[in-house]
Amino acid sequence: MSPWQVAIQSADRLVVGVGTNPDYTFPAGTDFGADYEILTVEDDAEVGVLNAPTSPAWMSVDPPYRVLAEAPTA
Amino acid sequence: MSVYVASFTSPSSWEVIHDDARDGGHGGTIDPATVVHTTSIDGSPNANFLSITCPVCGATSTHPVGGGAQPSQVQQMFARKLLPPNPEACPCGNLAAGKPTLLTIAHLKTHADQLDGTGRWVVNTGDLGL
Numbered sequence: 001m002s003p004w005q006v007a008i009q010s011a012d013r014l015v016v017g018v019g020t021n022p023d024y025t026f027p028a029g030t031d032f033g034a035d036y037e038i039l040t041v042e043d044d045a046e047v048g049v050l051n052a053p054t055s056p057a058w059m060s061v062d063p064p065y066r067v068l069a070e071a072p073t074a
Numbered sequence: 075m076s077v078y079v080a081s082f083t084s085p086s087s088w089e090v091i092h093d094d095a096r097d098g099g100h101g102g103t104i105d106p107a108t109v110v111h112t113t114s115i116d117g118s119p120n121a122n123f124l125s126i127t128c129p130v131c132g133a134t135s136t137h138p139v140g141g142g143a144q145p146s147q148v149q150q151m152f153a154r155k156l157l158p159p160n161p162e163a164c165p166c167g168n169l170a171a172g173k174p175t176l177l178t179i180a181h182l183k184t185h186a187d188q189l190d191g192t193g194r195w196v197v198n199t200g201d202l203g204l
Binding site: 024 | 176182192
């Protein structure tokens with residue numbers, strides 16, 4: 001599943017949600033305002049989103065999830 | 075199967091069916107505010123489960139955010155709890171009340187994935203009439 005997208009809080013990089021399309025992207029033009037950013041995940045391991053949905057860890061631990069490293073913003 | 079919402083009739087009234095009741099099944103209407111998140115063992119509300127009480131006999135059913143046997147209907151219930159006209163914050167603490175509809179769906183999809191695995195979430199804005 002690549003690329004996919006997450007919505008993060010700009011202030012603390014907290015992952016608030018995952019892409020709402022079936023392929024885990026957001027509809028083109030999605031903008032949640034100044035407090036949030038949409039991050040495009042090109043490679044789960046490389047980007048380092050903690051507990052990515054494709055990782056078994058996503059299903060074995062509770063939120064919150066945080067971005068560990070940055071990737072190009074959508 | 076349980077006590078479940080058959081129709082989101084209006085913002086202040088939902089139609090409920092209790093299909094495994096001893097009398098063969100019955101239903102009625104409820105105030106959406108009576109649908110509540112369950113309580114975790116530490117006493118905090120659990121974002122992953124909602125409880126509905128039958129308006130006829132008082133039986134309750136607990137539904138997971140992934141939707142169980144009725145993904146669309148149950149997921150809509152979770153979404154409508156957090157959306158206008160009476161928006162609530164997600165009990166997990168990571169989504170305040172009154173956030174954009176699509177962000178709310180993205181957030182609940184995260185919970186559903188965590189609970190049931192990827193590909194489980196089926197509800198989108200069109201299903202909510204928004």
